[in-house]
Every structure is written in structure tokens, then in C-alpha cells.
Amino acid sequence: MKTPNKGPSKIPPGKQSADQVSELTTNRLSVYLRCLNALEDAGIRTISSQSLAEQFHLNAAQIRKDLAYFGEFGVRGVGYYVRDLKRHLRQILGLDRKLRVAIMGAGNLGLALADYPGFRQEGFEISALFDNLREKVGQQSRGGVEIYDIHDLKKVARREGIRIAVIAVPAPSAQHVLGLVVAAGIKAVLNFSPGTLQAPPDVKLKSVDLTVSLESLSFFLAQGDGEEG
Amino acid sequence: MKTPNKGPSKIPPGKQSADQVSELTTNRLSVYLRCLNALEDAGIRTISSQSLAEQFHLNAAQIRKDLAYFGEFGVRGVGYYVRDLKRHLRQILGLDRKLRVAIMGAGNLGLALADYPGFRQEGFEISALFDNLREKVGQQSRGGVEIYDIHDLKKVARREGIRIAVIAVPAPSAQHVLGLVVAAGIKAVLNFSPGTLQAPPDVKLKSVDLTVSLESLSFFLAQGDGEEG
DNA sequence: TTTTGTGAACTAGTTCACAGCT
DNA sequence: AGCTGTGAACTAGTTCACAAAA
Numbered sequence: 245m246k247t248p249n250k251g252p253s254k255i256p257p258g259k260q261s262a263d264q265v266s267e268l269t270t271n272r273l274s275v276y277l278r279c280l281n282a283l284e285d286a287g288i289r290t291i292s293s294q295s296l297a298e299q300f301h302l303n304a305a306q307i308r309k310d311l312a313y314f315g316e317f318g319v320r321g322v323g324y325y326v327r328d329l330k331r332h333l334r335q336i337l338g339l340d341r342k343l344r345v346a347i348m349g350a351g352n353l354g355l356a357l358a359d360y361p362g363f364r365q366e367g368f369e370i371s372a373l374f375d376n377l378r379e380k381v382g383q384q385s386r387g388g389v390e391i392y393d394i395h396d397l398k399k400v401a402r403r404e405g406i407r408i409a410v411i412a413v414p415a416p417s418a419q420h421v422l423g424l425v426v427a428a429g430i431k432a433v434l435n436f437s438p439g440t441l442q443a444p445p446d447v448k449l450k451s452v453d454l455t456v457s458l459e460s461l462s463f464f465l466a467q468g469d470g471e472e473g
Numbered sequence: 474m475k476t477p478n479k480g481p482s483k484i485p486p487g488k489q490s491a492d493q494v495s496e497l498t499t500n501r502l503s504v505y506l507r508c509l510n511a512l513e514d515a516g517i518r519t520i521s522s523q524s525l526a527e528q529f530h531l532n533a534a535q536i537r538k539d540l541a542y543f544g545e546f547g548v549r550g551v552g553y554y555v556r557d558l559k560r561h562l563r564q565i566l567g568l569d570r571k572l573r574v575a576i577m578g579a580g581n582l583g584l585a586l587a588d589y590p591g592f593r594q595e596g597f598e599i600s601a602l603f604d605n606l607r608e609k610v611g612q613q614s615r616g617g618v619e620i621y622d623i624h625d626l627k628k629v630a631r632r633e634g635i636r637i638a639v640i641a642v643p644a645p646s647a648q649h650v651l652g653l654v655v656a657a658g659i660k661a662v663l664n665f666s667p668g669t670l671q672a673p674p675d676v677k678l679k680s681v682d683l684t685v686s687l688e689s690l691s692f693f694l695a696q697g698d699g700e701e702g
Numbered sequence: 703t704t705t706t707g708t709g710a711a712c713t714a715g716t717t718c719a720c721a722g723c724t
Numbered sequence: 725a726g727c728t729g730t731g732a733a734c735t736a737g738t739t740c741a742c743a744a745a746a
Binding site: 267270271273274275277278300301336337338339343345352353355356357359360361362363365366367368386407408414415431432433434438439440442448450452453454455456457458459460461462463464465466467468469 | 496499500502503504506507529530565566567568572574581582584585586588589590591592594595596597615636637643644660661662663667668669671677679681682683684685686687688689690691692693694695696697698
């Protein structure tokens with residue numbers, strides 16, 4: 245037995261044990277889903293972890309292990325049915341329903357994200373932009389996303405059923421805006437502002453720090469310039 | 474023995490051993506640098522790893538260990554001199570010179586990134602946008618970044634001394650554009666298009682995958698919805 | 703035979719705890 | 725005394741390798 249910890253109940257076949265699954269694993273599930281989409285478009289019906297790994301430069305054992313956290317989706321001697329596994333992954337990732345997203349900040353970045361086609365796929369819908377500038381409120385993005393006054397966040401979020409907020413405001417307002425988002429009952433936040441934000445423990449905050457990314461590239465270049473001639 | 478490779482020479486005090494430093498460490502160096510900037514603005518001259526850790530929710534031992542890869546910057550009994558450590562970090566990260574950046578793709582996202590203020594700080598300069606649409610070439614972003622024809626990448630990159638490319642083109646063209654970037658001799662790439670790209674081993678490719686980030690939030694919400702009432 | 707699912711081994715990353723410097 | 729720098733202990737994550745299923 246592998247789990248001596250958890251009291252009496254062994255986890256049933258339809259597991260969903262969730263908490264002990266690392267974020268690295270769940271991120272990879274997204275990647276697998278994308279691979280499966282490509283395979284299905286190519287007319288492939290069935291795939292082994294081995295060949296999935298080869299085609300997309302992954303590790304076969306890791307794929308199997310990641311999937312095993314959530315159930316037994318494969319068939320020994322065969323592999324995985326593409327359509328089946330896709331359905332399971334979409335269900336695990338919560339993509340089997342429409343998820344509504346608000347973007348905080350209707351500046352350059354916010355407007356770009358509102359119309360970003362990658363956000364539209366797989367069940368996400370950008371429902372609203374929010375800003376505090378009078379002249380922006382009432383306008384809409386090129387793609388047709390309405391800009392609301394940030395003070396109406398709670399009302400609009402409730403009405404539209406918004407579950408995710410994207411923070412694309414200048415760094416100095418980010419913590420304040422996060423506070424408004426949390427107060428509106430939104431539990432999942434994707435933050436693009438640089439620097440660390442403080443969120444309550446029941447709120448999932450994921451940050452994309454463009455400064456850190458760029459500086460990491462700078463480090464790489466500095467190494468190359470220093471060493472080899 | 475785990476490292477039978479590295480011959481005799483122990484690394485000298487001015488280390489810079491680079492390769493064996495993990496990316497997690499170098500990413501944290503960026504974070505430390507940002508913290509130090511804040512401290513200096515606040516007029517703090519000296520800081521211990523302990524209080525740096527407390528103020529910014531980090532681990533003191535990890536800070537010390539991260540810094541120790543690159544030298545001995547602290548003073549026992551005192552801590553680190555803020556200004557000094559800042560200078561060292563900027564030098565380690567290669568931020569002690571201007572780094573020129575090109576953005577591939579003058580769509581919504583590319584234009585937003587071109588004018589993104591976070592990119593301008595710490596020695597980065599957005600020198601050019603590139604697109605393949607005739608009507609965009611010759612225009613410029615609101616912030617004044619010129620849009621060039623993507624076929625002139627090699628020429629412009631050489632002339633302007635561009636060291637970093639940001640890929641903000643639609644997913645289907647991303648691999649092709651990466652090829653052009655590599656052919657232009659650019660060795661560091663920040664990719665915003667979803668999906669995996671293949672780059673030669675001497676090119677550093679860092680990807681920001683917005684789809685994966687959003688789906689990770691979706692997973693979190695799905696867990697919450699499933700479990701608790 | 704093929705390929706999964708998974709314990710065991712391994713590798714990487716983090717935190718502890720303390721010797722030694724100031 | 726106070727704090728760094730660092731080996732040792734610990735924790736997390738990955739890969740191996742094989743028994744069991746189809």
C-alpha cells in the first residue's frame with residue numbers, strides 16, 4: 245500500500261484527490277490536452293504514452309504517472325483512446341463548462357488580453373474589462389468586450405458569473421485591485437503586474453512576471469558573453 | 474562520487490560558475506533585486522537575509538544560498554549592504570548595460586508589450602517591432618516603437634544590436650518566426666505563443682503560456698466546486 | 703506481445719542548524 | 725552578540741524498470 249497516512253478509505257477508482265497533486269503536474273495536463281487536440285485533428289484515434297512522449301518531447305513515465313493521479317485511463321497493450329483521454333482531461337481541468345473571466349485594467353495590456361484568441365479557446369470567455377478612468381468606462385475593446393467602472397466589479401461579477409480575474413493594472417495599484425477582486429468573491433486570479441501580491445489562502449493567485457522572465461534571459465546572455473570568446 | 478567530471482580546479486572567489494545554477498535560483502535573483510530597489514527607495518542601507526526574508530515572504534537560508542553561488546557579498550554580524558548587493562545582482566544578471574529587444578508581431582499583444590513600462594526598466598530597450606503585413610510596416614506603436622518588415626529582421630537586428638526577441642505572433646507562425654529569429658543570430662527568446670517550440674541548444678527559449686496558466690486556475694476552481702459544499 | 707500503472711531508485715531543490723567570522 | 729556561508733537532513737519531483745493486464 246502506498247498511502248499509509250489517510251485513515252481507512254482507500255481512494256475509489258474515480259479519484260480526484262486534488263490537493264496532493266503538484267502544480268507541475270496540472271500544468272502538464274494542459275500540455276497533454278493540447279497534444280491530444282493536435283492528434284485528434286490529425287485523425288489519430290489511439291496513442292501510447294511512449295509515442296506521445298516522443299512526438300512532443302516529454303517523458304513517457306511522467307505522462308503515465310500524471311494521469312494516474314486521476315484514474316486509470318489507459319488500456320494495457322493499446323495505450324490511450326485520444327477522444328476519451330481528451331474528455332477526461334477536460335473534465336479534470338474543469339474545462340467542461342464555460343468559465344467567465346474579467347480583466348482588470350483597460351490599458352494596452354488589458355485590452356490586448358481581452359481580445360487575445362488563446363483565451364477564448366477551451367471554454368474561457370472574457371466577459372468584462374474594468375477600469376477606473378471615466379473616459380474608458382462604457383467603451384469597448386476592438387473585439388467587443390465592454391469596459392465597466394471598477395466600482396461595479398462586485399455587481400457585474402455576480403451578474404455575469406465571473407470566476408477568474410486577470411490583473412493588468414500598473415504595479416502600484418495591483419495590490420489594491422486584488423483586494424477588490426477578492427472582495428467580489430473571485431477565487432482565482434492571474435496577475436501580470438510585477439512584484440509580489442498578498443492574497444488570502446482560499447484564493448489562488450498565479451503570477452506571470454515579465455520582468456523576471458526578461459532578466460532570466462539577460463542572465464543567460466551575460467553568461468555567454470563572459471565565458472566563450 | 475557524484476561528479477567525476479570537473480577536474481582539479483576549485484572555483485575561485487570571483488565564481489560565476491553559471492551552468493550549474495538552476496533557473497529557479499536566477500529567477501529569485503530578479504526578485505531579490507526588486508526587493509533591494511524597494512529597500513533603497515525606503516532609505517535602508519543594510520539588510521540581513523533574515524529581515525529580507527520576513528519582509529518579502531522568502532526563506533533566509535535560500536537567499537544566502539542563492540547569493541553564495543556567485544560570491545560572498547555579505548558581512549557577518551551585519552548583513553548585506555543594499556547598494557552593494559544591488560550592484561552585484563545587476564552585474565550577475567547582466568543588467569549593467571543596455572539590452573535591446575525586438576518584438577515579433579505587431580498585433581494587439583505585440584503592440585501592448587512594445588509599450589509595456591515594465592520592459593523599459595532595468596536596462597531593457599524595445600528597439601523594434603516586426604510584422605509581415607504591408608500596411609503595418611512603417612507605422613509605429615503609440616509609444617513610438619517603429620514597425621519593420623519581418624524580412625529585414627537580420628539587417629535591423631545587426632544594426633541595432635538586438636540581443637533578445639519576444640514572439641507575439643499567432644501560434645501557427647510561431648515556429649517559423651523562431652527560425653527567422655535564430656537565423657538572425659539572436660540567442661535569447663521570450664515566447665508568448667501557446668504550444669512547444671523547437672530551438673537549437675545554444676538558444677535560450679523561455680515560454681509564457683497563457684493557456685496553461687488559465688487552465689491551471691480552472692483546475693483549482695474545479696477542485697473547489699467538486700469538494701466542499 | 704504491447705503497454706499500462708506503480709514501487710523503487712535517483713535527482714533536484716529546500717530548509718535546518720551550526721561553525722566561524724566580524 | 726549577530727549574521728553569514730555551508731554541510732547535512734529533508735522534501736519534492738523525475739525516471740527507471742518490471743509485474744500485471746489486455
